[in-house]
Amino acid sequence: MTRGYTTPVTEISEKDFDALVTLALEEDLPAGDITTDSLFGSEEICKADLHAKEDGVLCGLAVLPCLIRKTKAKVTWKPVLVDGDSLSKGTIIGSLEGSLVSVLKMERILLNFIQYLSGIATNANKVAKEFPNLLILDTRKTLPGYRKLAKYAVYTGGGANHRLNLSEMAMLKDNHVAKAGSIQSAVQIVRNANPEKKIELEIDGLLQLDEAIAANPDIILLDNFSDSDTEKAIETIKKNAPGIRIECSGGITPEKLKFLSKFQDIGVSMGYLTHTVKFLDISLDIK
CATH class of the missing domain: 3.90.1170.20 (Quinolinate phosphoribosyl transferase, N-terminal domain)
Known part of the structure; x- marks a missing residue:
């Protein structure tokens, strides 16, 4: 991984x-x-x-x-x-x-x-030691000027790095999708403008999942999903689009990590790594 x-x-x-x-x-x-x-x-x-x-x-x-x-x-x-x-x-x-x-x-x-x-x-x-089968990711929630040092520290400890900055990778959220008119349009517009960059798409419910898979981003972020919806989303993505990476974020508790650890190759982003x-x-x- x-x-x-x-x-x-x-x-x-x-x-x-x-x-x-x-x-x-x-x-x-x-x-x-x-x-x-x-x-x-x-x-x-x-x-x-x-x-x-x-x-x-x-x-x-x-x-x-x-x-x-x-x-x-x-x-x-x-x-x-x-x-x-x-x-x-x-x-x-x-x-x-x-x-x-x-x-x-x-x-x-x-x-x-x-x-x-x-x-x-x-x-x-x-x-990272407690949940070795998860990709424990940092975020951009770092002190100004310390971004690269903080991410280096996360990696040194055994964690993984999300994008270093806004220039490195695209991340589409609800306001970006609203501007483009749809999930597929948002992904396509960014991909046409930056064909060499990875694209991550954040969704906040199962109703967006089919369109998210059809848009074919590099990563789908499941934001604040319940356990049952997380399981449904992961199964659907792995079955229909195994090439798309999956990330979970929002309200990540020790209990949530234990639940996610039963899945393989799932990213979990945690601001806690650097801001607390x-x-x-x-x-x-x-x-």
């Missing part, structure tokens, strides 16, 4: 977070760190271990070298683990060695990135 409708975000590079790191530094250190600068000298050195304080999945380490470079810190990063590795309480992720002042100034920023992205990866991992995130508890122990 491919873990994404378009090209999944399997890696990130500095260009994906350079502006965010710059903004974080400007936000946190507009005129230096008055506490650290008052108490510590530039000659003082330290070793700081980055370690987990709870179970989870690691994500976001690529930000560290960028942060060190931008702060011109006289610090060396020595990783022990890589993104995607499992964490348990006490696991050492890596260590920073060098200027104590530099480490203190970057501590909160590096933890914010790594805790946030590891929290997303951990969220995705829990659901608890920072994973990771600490920097400075010695």
Whole structure:
């Protein structure tokens, strides 16, 4: 099962977070760190271990070298683990060695990135592990500027990526269909204008199903369907149009996931993966 409708975000590079790191530094250190600068000298050195304080999945380490470079810190990063590795309480992720002042100034920023992205990866991992036969998809419900990082974290945790942005794949909803006049017209208009792009069609009831199948989109999204209607729709699509992918969304509860897990190759999109995130508890122990 491919873990994404378009090209999944399997890696990130500095260009994906350079502006965010710059903004974080400007936000946190507009005129230096008055506490650290008052108490510590530039000659003082330290070793700081980055370690987990709870179970989870690691994500976001690529930000560290960028942060060190931008702060011109006289610090060396020595990783022990890589993104995607499992964490348990006490696991050492890596260590920073060098200027104590530099480490203190970057501590909160590096933890914010790594805790946030590891929290997303951990969220995705829990659901993907519990329901391995479902394609657990993210959404575009992400913080501005963090879209690619958040989707990378979902993929790192074992989840799958829906479209990265509005330019990557078409998604027809009720207002688009209303403008076109019908489901078939909406699909055909978009396909004629963008023949190389995938098209997803959202429907909200069984009455739209026959026309949706006839329009032959790449994906049919069953939005807020009851369990019984979901089962009918899946059986109908698989029987009459096996080439069309099926996705379920809206009010996805643990009970709904258990119900959907009896089907094979069904996508389930969950905004929860990225918009309801608890920072994973990771600490920097400075010695």
